[in-house]
Amino acid sequence: MNNDIFPCLWHNEDAKEAAEFYCKVFNGKITADTPVVMNIDLFGQKIMLLNGGPQFEKNASVSFMVLCETDDEVQNYWNQLSDGGIVLMELGKYPWSEKYGWVRDKFGLTWQLYLGEKQGEQKIIPTLMFIHQNNGKAMEAMDFYTHVFPNSKIGGVLKYGDGVGNESHEVPENVQHAHFEIDGYSFFCMDNSYDHKFDFNEGISMVVMTDNQEETDDLWNALTSDGGRESMCGWLKDQFGMSWQIVPKKLIELMSDSDQLKAQKVVQAMMKMQKIVIKDLENAYNS
Structure with a gap:
């Protein structure tokens, strides 16, 4: 099973409570527990819960x-x-x-x-x-x-x-x-032709972890083509309005560095980006 592709659920400060609930329902386990991001494993599948706010x-x-x-x-x-x-x-x-x-x-x-x-x-x-x-x-x-x-x-x-x-x-x-x-x-x-009062939004996105810049660029360019839209911090909407996060594995590695100051520099650089550029992250890390 491919765990480089997984859903991200947007929460308003209740990600931990939801993560614990889903692990109880489906006999899963929490694999990452931070104030912003919770990762859970259900049946060997990764799901991310993100405390993003009320938007x-x-x-x-x-x-x-x-x-x-x-x-x-x-x-x-x-x-x-x-x-x-x-x-x-x-x-x-x-x-x-x-x-x-x-x-x-x-x-x-x-x-x-x-x-x-x-x-x-x-x-x-x-x-x-x-x-x-x-x-x-x-x-x-x-x-x-x-x-x-x-x-x-x-x-x-x-x-x-x-x-x-x-x-x-x-x-x-x-x-x-x-x-x-x-x-x-x-x-x-x-x-479905019913006039629902909702549509695709950032409340549920799909995360794709990439191995290198070439793969990041290819997916980013393809998904934003034909009416797709770039957003911030690796987020985008495709032509159907579905939200994706294209995230190089290198970003997670640098953000997880034990040197908190270096990790924080990487986060600050990432926050200014639309598409994630690995070289710029590494420059921030080494600055």
């Missing part, structure tokens, strides 16, 4: 599908995640699963619990919902992502016209459910 709220445009193998497993997760949360789709039997439910937990993160076949090692799969101006673009997005990242592929694609539970009268050619991989990391996606 962004997580929403259901990116949810997390948990592939469960038993009825009891679904029920156990559901009982805990729905406690203090909001049910979006009642737990029950659906055309696509014997036991399925969609819930927003008390920290604002949405989960789809699904009883069915496991697909490889990855148990928790980010699921992208293409809505508003993006509705109908799920197929285009999969093509884009699988061309940008190496070792990528599109898996199964179910369209609304394929006749599985399309009571919502969606466009038959639109994607009801699809699976794709970027560099070995799995995603699901769907189109």
Whole structure:
């Protein structure tokens, strides 16, 4: 499983509480514990929680599908995640699963619990919902992502016209459910024509750890092309509005240096950057 690609969840000072909650629900462990960043390991998958402030709220445009193998497993997760949360789709039997439910937990993160076949090692799969101006673009997005990242592929694609539970009268050619991989990391996606009061934002982003400047440049340039937008500190939005963080591993190494003064210089240099430039970080470190 590729742990150089992982989700980042934006929090307003409750990242530690949320990290402890998710580790309790899924029997995970905390692997980094700082005032700003918490990292957790759930089923061998890395998830970052970031205390970023009140600017962004997580929403259901990116949810997390948990592939469960038993009825009891679904029920156990559901009982805990729905406690203090909001049910979006009642737990029950659906055309696509014997036991399925969609819930927003008390920290604002949405989960789809699904009883069915496991697909490889990855148990928790980010699921992208293409809505508003993006509705109908799920197929285009999969093509884009699988061309940008190496070792990528599109898996199964179910369209609304394929006749599985399309009571919502969606466009038959639109994607009801699809699976794709970027560099070995799995995603699901769907189109949805409902006028939701949310869309992709920085509340949930995807972090990509890069090995060198060339890889950083290639991903940055590709993801900001065709209407994407650069942001600060390695953050960007792609043409669909999805947020990414392109982070050279060297940045983490320099920021973690035991010499606090040098590490602080690196952080200060990084804060002035849009795309992360490793040479400039090293110059700040050595200054």
